[in-house]
Amino acid sequence: MEHTRTLAPSSARTDLLSVMGAGVLWGTGGLTGALLIDRTGLGVLAVAAFRLLVGGGLVVVWLLATGRLHRLRLSGRGVRRLLLLGALAALYQSCYFAAVSLTSVSLATLVTLGASPVLVVLAESGVGRRRPDGRILVAIATAIAGLALLVGTPGAGDPAAVLAGTVCALTSAAGFAAITMLGARPVDDIGPLPTAGLSFCAGGLLLLPIAALTGGVGVGLDAGAIGLLLFLGLAPTALAYGLYFTGLRTVATGSAALFSLLEPLTAAALGAVVLDERLGAAGLAGAVLIGSAVVMTATGRRR
Numbered sequence: 261m262e263h264t265r266t267l268a269p270s271s272a273r274t275d276l277l278s279v280m281g282a283g284v285l286w287g288t289g290g291l292t293g294a295l296l297i298d299r300t301g302l303g304v305l306a307v308a309a310f311r312l313l314v315g316g317g318l319v320v321v322w323l324l325a326t327g328r329l330h331r332l333r334l335s336g337r338g339v340r341r342l343l344l345l346g347a348l349a350a351l352y353q354s355c356y357f358a359a360v361s362l363t364s365v366s367l368a369t370l371v372t373l374g375a376s377p378v379l380v381v382l383a384e385s386g387v388g389r390r391r392p393d394g395r396i397l398v399a400i401a402t403a404i405a406g407l408a409l410l411v412g413t414p415g416a417g418d419p420a421a422v423l424a425g426t427v428c429a430l431t432s433a434a435g436f437a438a439i440t441m442l443g444a445r446p447v448d449d450i451g452p453l454p455t456a457g458l459s460f461c462a463g464g465l466l467l468l469p470i471a472a473l474t475g476g477v478g479v480g481l482d483a484g485a486i487g488l489l490l491f492l493g494l495a496p497t498a499l500a501y502g503l504y505f506t507g508l509r510t511v512a513t514g515s516a517a518l519f520s521l522l523e524p525l526t527a528a529a530l531g532a533v534v535l536d537e538r539l540g541a542a543g544l545a546g547a548v549l550i551g552s553a554v555v556m557t558a559t560g561r562r563r
Contacts, residue, residue: 272510279507282500287526289496290365291534293357296488304361305471307492308353312346313464314493319457319502328454338448345442345455346462352435354467355428362425367543369527371407371426374550375433378403380440399556406549409542444508452505456498 293307302310323329334342359368378400407426446455471477 275507275510277507278503279511282504282507284526285496285500285503287369287496287530289492289500290356290360290369290527291530292488292492292496294360294365295534296485296492297357297361299488300485303471303474303477304357305354305467305474306477307357308350309464309467309471310489311353311464311492311497312349312460312467314489315497315501316457316460316462316464318493318498319453320461323454323457328451332450332454333448334450335448338450341442341447342450342455342459343462345439345459346464347466348435348438348442348463349460350463350467352432352439353463355432355435359425359428359432362421362428364531365527366531367422368425368429370547370550371429372432372436374403374406374547374553375430376436376440378553379434379437383437383441395556399553402549402556403553406546406553409546409549440508443505452508453502455505456501460497460501 289311293311296302296307297304320329356368356372359372362368382400443452443455446452450458468477
């Protein structure tokens with residue numbers, strides 16, 4: 261049974277803008293990660309680990325400077341929630357950057373964020389033990405058709421790489437959906453920023469040894485690489501997830517996943533301008549179908 265969350269209209273509008281702002285900031289993450297890999301030769305797991313560590317570290321430094329970290333009182337359940345969120349973030353980020361490296365920024369982001377809202381609704385239906393209504397079933401079929409068009413785009417690349425990248429993107433989508441559902445149910449009143457900072461530090465520390473075993477962890481610390489690392493940790497990570505967890509106070513999880521569609525739109529635009537990536541007619545049609553499916557998913561939910 262869903263609980264209705266009510267705040268003042270101004271707070272609800274602020275939360276809605278927070279989720280939308282997070283989507284736009286996330287859209288810069290894939291491009292920044294791709295540029296960082298090209299510049300430094302870092303592996304995808306290393307990029308994901310550094311993103312989480314830098315982003316989480318910046319938040320923790322800010323919490324220490326403002327004295328908010330000392331006021332936190334974590335129960336065992338709160339610690340377990342942070343560790344789980346960290347593990348999910350590590351899964352989501354590593355699979356996302358793997359999909360980017362195998363396909364393209366725009367394709368990987370569209371598949372990841374296009375599948376996430378459908379997964380959220382399916383998970384909520386399973387938890388609530390009620391079948392999705394007809395509109396939701398149509399939305400799922402539409403999303404599958406859109407994903408098929410995206411994956412089948414001739415300009416997407418080698419078919420084997422596109423298939424592997426799609427599997428990585430769908431795994432990333434599952435991780436993002438789980439983060440969305442858990443983020444809507446805070447524990448110990450930790451707050452959105454501490455939740456993001458501490459869980460990302462945990463996820464980065466979990467991922468870094470795995471990245472070291474697979475190689476590609478060393479990075480040349482020139483000014484350009486440092487700038488890309490700081491931007492990756494700050495804008496699409498610390499700020500974006502802080503805004504997203506803030507918005508989840510009042511924005512329903514399915515709707516939050518809808519507004520995160522601003523991420524693939526931003527990523528596709530940046531990929532076209534900076535990397536000269538083109539989805540083609542089939543890819544654009546797939547993107548439209550995914551967008552339609554997400555709209556049906558959100559409007560078909562009971563608030």
